Amino acid sequence: MRKQIPVLLLTILSVSLACAQTPLRIAAAADLQPVLPPILEEFRQATGVRAEASYEASAMLTTQIRNGAPYDVFLAADLGYPQRVVDAGLAASAAPVPYARGTLVLWTRKDAHLPPPSLELLRNLAVKRLSIANPERAPYGRAAVAALTSLGLYEALKPRLVTAENIGQAAQFVDSGNADAGLISLTAALTPRMTASGSYFVMPRNLYPPIEQGAVVLRNATRRQAAEQFLQFLLSAPVQGQLAKSGLTPVK
Amino acid sequence: MDWQALALSLRLAAITTAILLAVAIPLAALLVLGRSRWLAALEALTALPLVLPPTVLGFFLLVLLGPRTVVGRGITALLGHPLAFSFSGLVVGSMIYSLPFAVQPIVAGFSAVETSLVDAARLLGAGPVRIVYSLLVPLARRSLLTAIVLSFLHTVGEFGVVLMLGGDIPGATRTLSIVLYNQVENFDYASANRTAAMLLALSIVPLALIYAAGKSRGGRRA
Numbered sequence: 293m294r295k296q297i298p299v300l301l302l303t304i305l306s307v308s309l310a311c312a313q314t315p316l317r318i319a320a321a322a323d324l325q326p327v328l329p330p331i332l333e334e335f336r337q338a339t340g341v342r343a344e345a346s347y348e349a350s351a352m353l354t355t356q357i358r359n360g361a362p363y364d365v366f367l368a369a370d371l372g373y374p375q376r377v378v379d380a381g382l383a384a385s386a387a388p389v390p391y392a393r394g395t396l397v398l399w400t401r402k403d404a405h406l407p408p409p410s411l412e413l414l415r416n417l418a419v420k421r422l423s424i425a426n427p428e429r430a431p432y433g434r435a436a437v438a439a440l441t442s443l444g445l446y447e448a449l450k451p452r453l454v455t456a457e458n459i460g461q462a463a464q465f466v467d468s469g470n471a472d473a474g475l476i477s478l479t480a481a482l483t484p485r486m487t488a489s490g491s492y493f494v495m496p497r498n499l500y501p502p503i504e505q506g507a508v509v510l511r512n513a514t515r516r517q518a519a520e521q522f523l524q525f526l527l528s529a530p531v532q533g534q535l536a537k538s539g540l541t542p543v544k
Numbered sequence: 545m546d547w548q549a550l551a552l553s554l555r556l557a558a559i560t561t562a563i564l565l566a567v568a569i570p571l572a573a574l575l576v577l578g579r580s581r582w583l584a585a586l587e588a589l590t591a592l593p594l595v596l597p598p599t600v601l602g603f604f605l606l607v608l609l610g611p612r613t614v615v616g617r618g619i620t621a622l623l624g625h626p627l628a629f630s631f632s633g634l635v636v637g638s639m640i641y642s643l644p645f646a647v648q649p650i651v652a653g654f655s656a657v658e659t660s661l662v663d664a665a666r667l668l669g670a671g672p673v674r675i676v677y678s679l680l681v682p683l684a685r686r687s688l689l690t691a692i693v694l695s696f697l698h699t700v701g702e703f704g705v706v707l708m709l710g711g712d713i714p715g716a717t718r719t720l721s722i723v724l725y726n727q728v729e730n731f732d733y734a735s736a737n738r739t740a741a742m743l744l745a746l747s748i749v750p751l752a753l754i755y756a757a758g759k760s761r762g763g764r765r766a
Contacts, residue, residue: 351729421629426712429729454629454711465711469611470628 316343316518317362319353321369321505322425322458323394323432323477327538328367335525341518349458351429357382357510364513365522369394369459370431371506378508384516388506391526392540395478396435396500397492399463404472409493413473414445422452423471425459431503432459436475438500466490478539505540545738546723553720556631557699560638564646564695565688567639572650573676577662587651594644602708605637629711634719637705645694653687654680686758693750700746 320328325347332343346353346363350373357363357377366383368374374388398409406418413419425433433455440446454470456462459477466474467486481492507526509519525531532542575587593601610616611626620626627633657680665675681688703721710717712726720743727736 349729351731355729355731420625421711423711426726428726454713456711457707464606465628468607469616470606470626470709471711 313342314514316341316364316515316522318343318345318365318367318522319357319361319363320345320347320367321350321353322347322430322460323369323479323540324367325460326479326483327535327540331526331531331534334531335522338525339518339521341515341521343518343522347458347460349426349430352458362512362514363510364515364519365507365509367391367505367507367526368431369503369505370434371504372431374506374508377510382511383508384511384513384519385508388508389523389527390504390543391507391523392505392532392535392543394432394435394503394505394540395497396432396439396475396495396503397478397481398473398495399466399476399481399486399490399492400473401466401469401490404469404490406472408491409473411443411493411496413493414440414443414449419472420452421454421465421471421473422449423454423456423462423465423474423476425462425476426455426457430458430462431505432462432475432477435500435503439475439495442499480539482539545742546718546720548715549718549720549723550742552631552715552718553700556634556638556719557696559635560642560699561646561692561696563635564639564642565692568643568646568650568691569676569681569688572647572654573672573680575647575651576654576680577672577675590647591644593641598641598702598704599708601637601640602705605633605705606709609636628709629713629717631716633709634706634717637709638699638702641702641705642695642698645698646691649687649691649694650684653684653690656687657683689757690754693754697747697750701743 318328318332324345328345332345336342348356350368350370353366353368354373354376357366358380366374366377368388371388371390374383377383378385378387398413400406400409400413406416407413414422424436427433427437437446440449454465456465459480462474463476463480463486465471466476467489475495478492478494480486481490507523509516509523513519527543536542571590575583606628607613608615609619609627611620616626623630623632627636661679662675665679670678701721702719703725706717706719706722707725710719710722712718712722720739724736724739724743727733727739
C-alpha cells in the first residue's frame with residue numbers, strides 16, 4: 293500500500309494539472325449538434341485547445357449568456373440572437389460574424405405509411421402531427437412558420453403543429469414516430485441515424501428568409517485568444533467545406 | 545396571465561389526484577397489511593419517481609410508449625392518437641411522477657393505526673376491504689388529505705415530463721409551468737414574474753392550511 297502512495301499522488305497531480313487548463317466553452321445552436329463534434333476534435337489536433345459545446349435553442353443560450361453563463365464563443369442559428377448579445381454589451385466585437393447558412397427540410401420516417409416528403413405532403417390530412425421548433429426562440433422554427441405562411445398553409449396546419457424546445461427535439465419527435473412529419477434542419481436529416489430511418493425534401497429557399505447563422509466571441513471570455521482562433525478555424529476553407537457536407541451552406 | 549394554461553394545470557392536477565387516490569389507497573393498504581417479502585421491492589418501485597429525473601420518465605413515455613413499440617401501438621389504437629402531445633399523455637405521465645406523493649403519506653397514516661385495532665377487526669371477521677374502508681381510511685384521514693394536497697401541488701408544479709412529451713399545445717399540453725418557461729425564454733420577465741407569483745401562491749396557501757390544521761390538533765399524529 294505504502295509503495296502505491298507516490299503513484300497515487302502523481303496521478304492526482306497530473307489529473308489536476310490537466311484540469312487546470314479550462315476548455316474553450318462554446319454555446320452552440322441545436323442544429324450544430326451533429327456537425328460540431330468532429331470539428332472540435334480537429335481543432336484540438338490543430339491547436340491543442342480542448343473545446344466543449346453546449347447545444348440549445350439560440351434564445352435559450354442568449355438568456356444564459358445574459359445571465360452570466362461562462363461561455364467563450366456563441367454560435368447561433370441566426371444573426372438576431374448574437375446581435376442581442378452585442379447590444380447587451382457582452383460581445384467582444386461590434387457585430388456577429390456569419391459563419392454558415394441553414395437549410396430547412398421536411399422529413400418523414402420511411403415506415404410512416406405516407407407518400408415521400410414533398411410540398412404536397414403538407415396538404416395531406418394523414419399528417420396529423422407536424423413537429424417544428426419553437427418559432428419564438430429557435431430560428432429554424434421561425435423559418436418553418438414563415439415557409440408554411442408563404443404556402444398559405446399556416447392557419448390550416450396550426451392545430452396540427454407540435455412545438456419542440458429546439459430543432460434537435462423537433463427531429464426527435466418525428467424520428468421517434470410521435471409526430472408524422474417534421475420541419476427540421478438539414479444537419480439533422482443528414483445524420484446517419486436519420487438517413488437510415490427516413491427521407492427528406494429540401495424546402496424551396498424562396499419560402500423563408502435565409503437562416504443566416506452568426507457567431508460572436510464573448511467579452512468576458514476566459515479564453516479570448518483561443519476563442520478568436522476557433523472562429524478563424526471555423527471560417528477556414530477546409531472547415532467550411534466540411535460544413536457543406538453536414539448540411540450547412542458555407543458563407544465563403 | 546394565461547388563464548387557459550392555469551385552468552389546464554388545475555384540471556390536470558385534479559384528474560391526476562383523483563385517479564391517484566383510487567390507486568394509492570389499495571396500494572398503501574397492501575404495503576401495510578401484506579406479508580409477502582416482495583412488498584419491499586414494490587415499495588421501492590413506488591418511491592422510484594422521487595429520485596428519477598423527470599426527463600427519464602418523459603423519455604420512456606415518448607419512446608417506449610411511442611408508436612414504434614407494441615405497447616405504444618396498442619395505446620395509439622385505443623386512444624386514436626399517440627400518448628405524446630395529448631392531455632391523456634400528460635395524465636399518465638403525472639400519475640407516475642406524483643405516485644410517491646400519494647402513496648407515502650397514506651402508508652405512514654395506515655402504519656400509525658394501532659395494530660391491536662386491526663387485529664380486533666380481523667377477529668370480528670372483517671375482511672381486508674372492510675378493514676381498509678371502515679378502519680384505516682377514517683383513522684388516517686389527515687394523511688389522506690396530505691396525500692391529496694401533495695399530489696395535486698406536485699402535478700401543478702410538474703415541468704420536465706411536460707416539456708419532454710407535451711409539444712406545447714395551447715389548451716392540451718401548455719401548462720402554467722411551461723408558460724413560465726416560455727416567458728423566461730422570450731425575455732418577458734414582467735409576465736414571468738406574474739406567472740411565478742401565481743404558481744407560488746397556488747403552492748403556499750394549501751400547504752400552509754395543511755400544516756395549520758396539523759398544529760391546531762396539537763400533534764403530528766397522522
